[in-house]
Amino acid sequence: xxxxxxxxxxxxxxxxxxxxxxxxxxxxxxxxxxxxxxxxxxxxxxxxxxxxxxxxxxxxxxxxxxxxxxxxxxxxxxxxxxxxxxxxxxxxxxxxxxxxxxxxxxxxxxxxxxxxxxxxxxxxxxxxxxxxxxxxxxxxxxxxxxxxxxxxxxxxxxxxxxxxxxxxxxxxxxxxxxxxxxxxxxxxxxxxxxxxxxxxxxxxxxxxxxxxxxxxxxxxxxxxxxxxxxxxxxxxxxxxxxxxxxxxxxxxxxxxxxxxxxxxxxxxxxxxxxxxxxxxxxxxxxxxxxxxxxxxxxxxxxxxxxxxxxxxxxxxxxxxxxxxxxxxxxxxxxxxxxxxxxxxxxxxxxxxxxxxxxxxxxxxxxxxxxxxxxxxxxxxxxxxxxxxxxxxxxxxxxxxxxxxxxxxxxxxxxxxxxxxxxxxxxxxxxxxxxxxxxxxxxxxxxxxxxxxxxxxxxxxxxxxxxxxxxxxxxxxxxxxxxxxxxxxxxxxxxxxxxxxxxxxxxxxxxxxxxxxxxxxxxxxxxx
Numbered sequence: 001x002x003x004x005x006x007x008x009x010x011x012x013x014x015x016x017x018x019x020x021x022x023x024x025x026x027x028x029x030x031x032x033x034x035x036x037x038x039x040x041x042x043x044x045x046x047x048x049x050x051x052x053x054x055x056x057x058x059x060x061x062x063x064x065x066x067x068x069x070x071x072x073x074x075x076x077x078x079x080x081x082x083x084x085x086x087x088x089x090x091x092x093x094x095x096x097x098x099x100x101x102x103x104x105x106x107x108x109x110x111x112x113x114x115x116x117x118x119x120x121x122x123x124x125x126x127x128x129x130x131x132x133x134x135x136x137x138x139x140x141x142x143x144x145x146x147x148x149x150x151x152x153x154x155x156x157x158x159x160x161x162x163x164x165x166x167x168x169x170x171x172x173x174x175x176x177x178x179x180x181x182x183x184x185x186x187x188x189x190x191x192x193x194x195x196x197x198x199x200x201x202x203x204x205x206x207x208x209x210x211x212x213x214x215x216x217x218x219x220x221x222x223x224x225x226x227x228x229x230x231x232x233x234x235x236x237x238x239x240x241x242x243x244x245x246x247x248x249x250x251x252x253x254x255x256x257x258x259x260x261x262x263x264x265x266x267x268x269x270x271x272x273x274x275x276x277x278x279x280x281x282x283x284x285x286x287x288x289x290x291x292x293x294x295x296x297x298x299x300x301x302x303x304x305x306x307x308x309x310x311x312x313x314x315x316x317x318x319x320x321x322x323x324x325x326x327x328x329x330x331x332x333x334x335x336x337x338x339x340x341x342x343x344x345x346x347x348x349x350x351x352x353x354x355x356x357x358x359x360x361x362x363x364x365x366x367x368x369x370x371x372x373x374x375x376x377x378x379x380x381x382x383x384x385x386x387x388x389x390x391x392x393x394x395x396x397x398x399x400x401x402x403x404x405x406x407x408x409x410x411x412x413x414x415x416x417x418x419x420x421x422x423x424x425x426x427x428x429x430x431x432x433x434x435x436x437x438x439x440x441x442x443x444x445x446x447x448x449x450x451x452x453x454x455x456x457x458x459x460x461x462x463x464x465x466x467x468x469x470x471x472x473x474x475x476x477x478x479x480x481x482x483x484x485x486x487x488x489x490x491x492x493x494x495x496x497x498x499x500x501x502x503x504x505x506x507x508x509x510x511x512x513x514x515x516x517x518x519x520x521x522x523x524x525x526x527x
Contacts, residue, residue, distance in 0.1 A: 008059075009044050009045075009048060009059050012040075012041065012060070013041050013044075016034075016038060016040075016041055017352040019037070020034050020037070020038075024452045027374045028191070032150075038333075043059075043060055043063075045059075046057035047059035047060060047062065048056075054066075072420075073420065076267040077418070083113050084113060086338040088095075088343065088386070088418075089386075089418060091092025092113065093388050093389065094418065095345075096388070096389060097388055097389075097454060098412060100452050100453060100454045100457035100458060101412070101450035101454040101458075102453065103453045110431065112514075117274070117485070118488070119485060119487045119488065120484075120487060121484070121485040122391075122395060122482055122483065122484050122485075123482075123483050123491070124388065124391075124394065124398075124482055124483065125469070125481075126468045126469060126470070127468065127469055127470025129254050129470055130469075130470060131467040131472045132467055133239065133463040133466055133467045133473065135459075135460075135463070135484065138155050138459045138460075139153060139154055139155065139157060140152075140153060140155065140402060140403060140463070141153070141382070142237065142305045142380045143305045143333050144331060144333045144379060145378060145379040146295075146330070146331065146333070147298070147303060147304070147305050147306075147333045148302070148303025148304075149302065149304045149305070150305060151158050151202075151304070151305050153236075153237075154161075154182065154183035154184065154455070154459065155393065155397075155402075155404065155459055155462065155474065156387070156393065156405070156455060156459050156462070157178075157183050157186065157204065157403070158178060158183070158185040158405065158406065158410050158451075159186055159342075159405035159407035159410075160186040160188040160206045160239070160241070160244075161185070161186070161188045161345075161410075162187065162189055163188070163190050163191075163196070163263065163266060164190045164259070164266075164267070164434070165188065165190065165194055165344075165422065166188075166411075166431065166432055167427075167431060167432065167433055167434060168193075168262075168439060169191060169430060169439050169447075170188075170196045170411070170430070170442060170447075171195040171196060172198060172199065172448075173414045173442065173447035173448045173450075174201075174414060174448075174451055175195070175198070175201040175203075176201065176242050177201075177447070177448040177455070178201035178202060178374075178451070178455075179199045179200060179201035179202075180448060180449070180451075181204065181455045182202075182204065182454055184202040184204050184236060185201055186203075186206055186239065186405065187204065187205050188206055188468075189206050189207070189208030189210060190254070190263070190266065191214075191266050191268075192205060192213055192235070192266075192376040193262075194265045194266070197234060201234075202234065203235060204237045204239050205238050205239070206239045206240075206241050206405070207238060207239070207240050208240075208277050209241070209252075209277045209278040209281045210251070210252065210275070210276075210278065212269070212277075213229060213268065214226035214229065214230075214366065215268055218257035219278075219282070220282055220283075223296075223300055225514045226297070226300055226301075227300045229301060230297070230301035230304070231301060231302050235304070235305060237305040237307070237333075237334070238297050238304060238306045238307075239306075239307055239308065239334075239336060240290070240294065240297070240306070240309070241308070241309050242281070242290070242308050242309060242310040243309075243311045243313070243356075244311060244344065245311040245338035245339045245340050245341065245342030245344075245384070246340075246342045246343055246344035246347045246348035246351070247344055247348065247351045247352065247355075248311040248313055248340070248356040249313065250277050250279055251277040251279045251289070252276070252277040253275070253276055253347070253434065254274070254275035254345070254346070255274055255423075255433075256272050257425045258272045258425050259272055259273060261274055263275075263434065267311065281293075285527070286324075286524070286525055287317075287320040287323070287524045287525070287526075287527065288324050288327075289470065290308065290321060290324070290333070290345075291321070291324050291325065291328050291332070292328070292330065294307070294308065294330060294331075294332050297331045299327035305334060306333055307334035307335055307336065307379075307382075308332055308336070309335075309336035309337075309338055309384070310335070310336075310338065311338045311339070311342070311356040312356070312357040312361075312366065313355075313356060313357065314518075315365060315518040316518040316519075316522040316523075318365075318366065318370050319521075319522035320522040320523050320527065321524075322372075322373045322375075322506075322522070322525070323372065323373075323522055323523070323524040324524035325373065325375060326524075327508075327524050328374055328524075331378065332379060333379065333380065334379060335385075336381075336383070336384055337359065337362050337363055337366050337381060337382065337384065337401070337446070338359075338384045338385060339356075339358050339360075339362060339384065339456045340355065340356030340357055340359075341357050341359065341385050341386050342384060342385045343407055343408045344422075345422040345423055346422065355433050355469065358385070359384075359385035359396065360395070360484075360494075363396060364400050364479060364497075364498040365498070367382050367400025367401075368400075368498070368499060368501040368512075368515070369382060369506075369515075371502070371503050371505070372501045372503075372505045372506030372507075372511065372515075373506050374504040374507060376503065377503075379401055381401045381402050382401060382404065382405055383396035383397075383399075383400075383404045384404070384405040384406075386405065387404045387405065388408070388409040389458065389461065390458055390460070390462040390465050391461070392404070393458070393459075393461075393462040393464055394465045394474075394482075395467075395482050397462075397477045398477040398479055398481045398494070399479055399482065402475075406458075409454065409458075410451060410455075411431055411432070413447070413450045413451050413453075414431055414447040414450065414451060415430070415431055415447060416429055416431045417429055426438075429442065443454075462474070478495065479493060479494035479498060480493050481493070482494050484497065485506060499512035499514050499515065
């Protein structure tokens, strides 16, 4: 009846008792060391009653397995990952971000370490006559014909990250960096916090389904509260969050462990409880409703640019929004396309891994749809999803965007080490935690300079690479400029992989075969 775990444990306990008796007689001082053994014996007794199979079969020793599992992410990241194998961002990408943030050269010796012939490789072909592009091309105007106060935006801004997901010091550093570098910070759905306003950096206020910062007690939209905040000089644009790349069709989630009194006050929610925003907006349920909400917010904020953010899902639903633009005459000033590979502080694993369209597939579709209905020149497309380097920006602009937002790259610039503990409130660098002791480790003045440096160097890299392709403006980038290798062998341009749509084609009945089924199914009166 005695299995091997119990037999071994019995032998351990017996040996412990006998050893204790011997030590007590010879030299009682050694009992201080011996005292560890009874503690292990108690641990073993607990293990034998555990529901963990390993611990019941290997009492005491089984804990070594769980200890190694606990430190596995650190061991892998620091000792076993190659320069290219890390996820979501590999070591090479993180090192480039950090070098640029520190104002150091990002030069590398001895040639590329990338598998240029492998499937998935993107590259561009240079020109013998490269162009020098002026810094002024690093900015553009956002605001369509229905906008009264267009915003002169940088081509790269800080993507949506809420106070709550980020610490107070991280928000402060990013906003001060945005002020120093003359670019904008998206507030994320967690409302405009006090830390967004200290340094008066430009803000893009994101309004999500929870309407944090402009909500009634029952969680509905409060137009008066919205008007008071949206008309602030610091708020430059309004972004309606329809869906998010890392968790599309799923509401935002801020764990209760992060909802302290300050966050509860900022978001107008209850302290200590999980903050869940609805998966769908209470204010609208159709493409018509979405555009009417855009029009309503634009009027309430005094004519500033208003747009929406979404991760592309069912293609006919986005086409329904396009049809609603034609039927109502209302259009957004910008559309932020969030890729399914985008980041988040907390998301269900399967939503993060399997739901949504990746950015390089979504951008050509959105660009073609707006071109097909003749609205492309009036609506700015913003790409958001794993933008960390200048070539990332070149690729996104070539595939249909006008500009980019970056989140995790700016997190690296304020000290993030990709520990991936954002959802546990135990971020070791103070970037994604509400633990005051950890937060204080983030030095705001020095990190703000790193934010500015990274932004400047990345935009400059974007312009330099664009010029290397022989172009005198980023606006001339097209899918023909980016090659994608789908397998070992010759690469194709993205133009060969996606339909070529001319302005107004959809209005003339010239809908590509790849789109016609979704276009016919699209309905402006329902999603």
